Amino acid sequence: MSSVLVGRRNRFKKPKSRSLPAWRRLPALIDWAALARRGALVALVAASLAGLTWALNRPVSSVAIDGSFQRVSPVEIEKAVAPYLSAGFMSVDLDAVRRAVQQIPWVDQARVQRRWPTSLHISVVEQTAAARWNGSGLLNTRGELFIQSAAYVPPELPALSGPAGTEGQVAKLYLDAEPRLVEAGLRIAALKLDERGAWEMDLSNGLAVRLGRNHVEQRVGRFIRTAAGIIAHRLSEVAYVDMRYANGFAVGWRTAAMPAAQPP
Numbered sequence: 001m002s003s004v005l006v007g008r009r010n011r012f013k014k015p016k017s018r019s020l021p022a023w024r025r026l027p028a029l030i031d032w033a034a035l036a037r038r039g040a041l042v043a044l045v046a047a048s049l050a051g052l053t054w055a056l057n058r059p060v061s062s063v064a065i066d067g068s069f070q071r072v073s074p075v076e077i078e079k080a081v082a083p084y085l086s087a088g089f090m091s092v093d094l095d096a097v098r099r100a101v102q103q104i105p106w107v108d109q110a111r112v113q114r115r116w117p118t119s120l121h122i123s124v125v126e127q128t129a130a131a132r133w134n135g136s137g138l139l140n141t142r143g144e145l146f147i148q149s150a151a152y153v154p155p156e157l158p159a160l161s162g163p164a165g166t167e168g169q170v171a172k173l174y175l176d177a178e179p180r181l182v183e184a185g186l187r188i189a190a191l192k193l194d195e196r197g198a199w200e201m202d203l204s205n206g207l208a209v210r211l212g213r214n215h216v217e218q219r220v221g222r223f224i225r226t227a228a229g230i231i232a233h234r235l236s237e238v239a240y241v242d243m244r245y246a247n248g249f250a251v252g253w254r255t256a257a258m259p260a261a262q263p264p
Helices: 002-011 022-029 032-057 074-087 094-102 167-183 216-237
Strands: 062-066 107-115 119-126 129-133 137-140 145-147 159-161 188-193 199-203 208-212 238-242 250-253
Touching: 062 074, 074 094, 074 119, 094 107, 094 119, 129 167, 137 167, 159 167, 167 188, 167 199, 167 216, 208 216, 216 238, 216 250
Parallel strands: 062 119, 129 159, 159 188, 208 238
Antiparallel strands: 107 119, 129 137, 137 145, 188 199, 199 208, 238 250
16 A cells, blocks of 8 residues: 555656756846847947948038138139048048138138038138238238239338338338327328338328438337427428437428438
8 A cells, every 4th residue: 555655656756857058048148128229339330430431531512602802702712622622521621721722812811611511611801901012012901911913002002112021020110100190190101111221201291201220110209299290281392301310300391492401
């Protein structure tokens, strides 16, 4: 009897549990959500790189130009920047484009910007001519010689002249003196610096002011404060005013009736 019971227990004995192979357990060990996130990130990076490559290699399709143009034409600007546009929208050298535009005569400043997806925007400021230089050159409002030999020189500009390399020095005196003379009702028509370093200023009313080589700024101030007022009522009779005296000035008359004194 007992032997039968034992036999039945053996027959229905629970089998021992066996561990599954590692390859069978792999799906349970993987974080599929993390993999999906990583896959999306990889796809995003790949798409970004592809887009960057596309932008780097895509040529510039158009150039927009703005500014108040009187002496510069948009065609000149387009011609100057054309050699740089084949480099690609993102790889085009904006500084090189800007320098190329600023080398065009009458261009003072230029700003170059990218406009997505494939355009450039160029803003141009023209030079403002303040004076003529040695006949055919032009100086801007900073006293810089921006054109050595202009095809067209505005005749209303004052004529400045001097040895090569002195344009900044002559322009500085002009820019300092002109506003003060305008307040006194006078204007500079010409300002000259000769090879010896002597200055002479011609006014728009035909009067010449001899300033000499020393203390030129002080002599201009003294002319405005004293001489201009004294001769104001007889300007048509005065040929020149000589300011080369330490404590005064001499007047040269247009007639021989009143000869002018000469400096020692």
